Amino acid sequence: MTPVDPAQTPFRRTDADWWRDAVFYQVYIRSFADGNGDGVGDLAGIRAHLPHLAALGVDALWITPFYPSPMADHGYDVADPRDVEPVFGDLAEFDALLAEAHALGIRVTVDLVPNHSSHQHEWFEAALAAGPGSPERARYLFRDGRGPDGAEPPNNWPSVFGGPAWTRVPDGQWYLHIFAPEQPDLDFTNPEVLADLETTMRFWLDRGVDGFRIDVAHGMAKPEGLPDMEPMEDTGLLDDHGPGDHRFDNDGVHEVHRRIRAVLDEYPGTMAVGEVWVSDDDRLAQYLRPDELQLAFNFKLLTADWDVDELRDAVVHSLATVAGTPAPACWVLSNHDRPRHVTRYGGGEVGTRRARAAALLQLALPGAAYLYNGDELGMPDVDLPDEALQDPIWERSGHTERGRDACRIPVPWSGTAPSYGFSSRAETWLPMPEGWGPLTAAAQEDDPGSVLSLYRAALALRRTSPAFAGEGLDWVPAPDGCLAFRRPGGLVCLLNLSGAPVPLPEGRVLLASADTADGLLPDDAAVWLHA
Numbered sequence: 001m002t003p004v005d006p007a008q009t010p011f012r013r014t015d016a017d018w019w020r021d022a023v024f025y026q027v028y029i030r031s032f033a034d035g036n037g038d039g040v041g042d043l044a045g046i047r048a049h050l051p052h053l054a055a056l057g058v059d060a061l062w063i064t065p066f067y068p069s070p071m072a073d074h075g076y077d078v079a080d081p082r083d084v085e086p087v088f089g090d091l092a093e094f095d096a097l098l099a100e101a102h103a104l105g106i107r108v109t110v111d112l113v114p115n116h117s118s119h120q121h122e123w124f125e126a127a128l129a130a131g132p133g134s135p136e137r138a139r140y141l142f143r144d145g146r147g148p149d150g151a152e153p154p155n156n157w158p159s160v161f162g163g164p165a166w167t168r169v170p171d172g173q174w175y176l177h178i179f180a181p182e183q184p185d186l187d188f189t190n191p192e193v194l195a196d197l198e199t200t201m202r203f204w205l206d207r208g209v210d211g212f213r214i215d216v217a218h219g220m221a222k223p224e225g226l227p228d229m230e231p232m233e234d235t236g237l238l239d240d241h242g243p244g245d246h247r248f249d250n251d252g253v254h255e256v257h258r259r260i261r262a263v264l265d266e267y268p269g270t271m272a273v274g275e276v277w278v279s280d281d282d283r284l285a286q287y288l289r290p291d292e293l294q295l296a297f298n299f300k301l302l303t304a305d306w307d308v309d310e311l312r313d314a315v316v317h318s319l320a321t322v323a324g325t326p327a328p329a330c331w332v333l334s335n336h337d338r339p340r341h342v343t344r345y346g347g348g349e350v351g352t353r354r355a356r357a358a359a360l361l362q363l364a365l366p367g368a369a370y371l372y373n374g375d376e377l378g379m380p381d382v383d384l385p386d387e388a389l390q391d392p393i394w395e396r397s398g399h400t401e402r403g404r405d406a407c408r409i410p411v412p413w414s415g416t417a418p419s420y421g422f423s424s425r426a427e428t429w430l431p432m433p434e435g436w437g438p439l440t441a442a443a444q445e446d447d448p449g450s451v452l453s454l455y456r457a458a459l460a461l462r463r464t465s466p467a468f469a470g471e472g473l474d475w476v477p478a479p480d481g482c483l484a485f486r487r488p489g490g491l492v493c494l495l496n497l498s499g500a501p502v503p504l505p506e507g508r509v510l511l512a513s514a515d516t517a518d519g520l521l522p523d524d525a526a527v528w529l530h531a
């Protein structure tokens, strides 16, 4: 495959640093669009909806794993990182998608899952067959157990998905899996493991992808001797549990990132964003050193409540994190692992009103932004009945944690009944609710008051208005319960959580999440002005 020649494409930015202020769109492939009628989203579905993404105005896609997988974690258990899962299509379909996206000016980034493979990866099958002490086992983290007959796990680490992070194999050894037992952790001190990751990167870069989203980018390195971690509650969530949690953020991880960056640097204009669940500003900043990641997701906005102090803190800390690094901030409101922000903010009309305001906050902030598919429609979470749940968390937690299915419901495209144009069949891999007709893209398309119209207008302004110039921001005085900032190009963003309408600041209104005709910004709303 020939890498894309940026000069020949309609990309908004053709320089190597295009990602600094890009709007990325996360395609959770199983739930975006189904092209072959099996009720599961796929590459053909993405191709068919590229016009929607072009009209929305996004700069780039992040496509979640579409590699061969037994789907124990819906694709994050990769059996072969250099091929396409038949449920999603094939390599020719991927190449066609890449070419068509590029022709529309949309870059394409794909998921890299270095920390673990599937238990059905040929390496793991070979490791099981080869036995203790073999080079095949040395690609993973096999250890003898503790206690009489080694019947206790080698340490006390819990799996993020519930239960111990160790599973015993018939010959008595145990292997480490920070996630599901079907996701054995690889040993990154083994040079073969890193070399294979580089091979995978080159495989996709040579086909022309523009970069990677790196899964569990604070994983990979494990501490010498795999010591017990501090016992703590709620370690099941992929989150930052502090320095006592030895499963993540070990210093050795930075060497892996330097190797990843060295490969990317051979392909100018490519980039990586890391999923780094590290909340300490200084430790997170280490991942953004000049020879490591270009971007790290900012999960502070995604975890903040609808509370003016929490939101301001999220922005302040995120900007402080990047201040001493070459990186811009990278803002996220929702993804496929956490409740959607419409729901987090209260759901229903209130949640939607706040989500509209949050969108203007996210898209006014300097740096890159990631949208999650369906954000642009104002999708909420859906409570599913027990029997519909598919996330491994549900089983692994002994049915105490419902997992992440609620935020992974297929996207509604058109029509008035399930599956709303998502698939040619009504039944989808996660069921879609009744009553979503008004939420569909088709229903919102021509409605100037819709969430979709708001996103389109916001992205168009971001692309074209000089108000968005410059990467910094200054806080400006605002009424109690509000926050306001100004970008160097003259953009002023005011967000109102005060409980009452507040006067609009000076300037020409560019866009508002609610009606401002009377010169007031309502509660739970945001406005952009050029001043």
Ligand code: NOJ
Binding pocket: 073, 076, 077, 113, 179, 215, 216, 238, 275, 336, 337
């Ligand atoms: C983070 C991904 O976002 C999540 O969906 C997955 O379950 C874990 N990493 C394990 O790969």
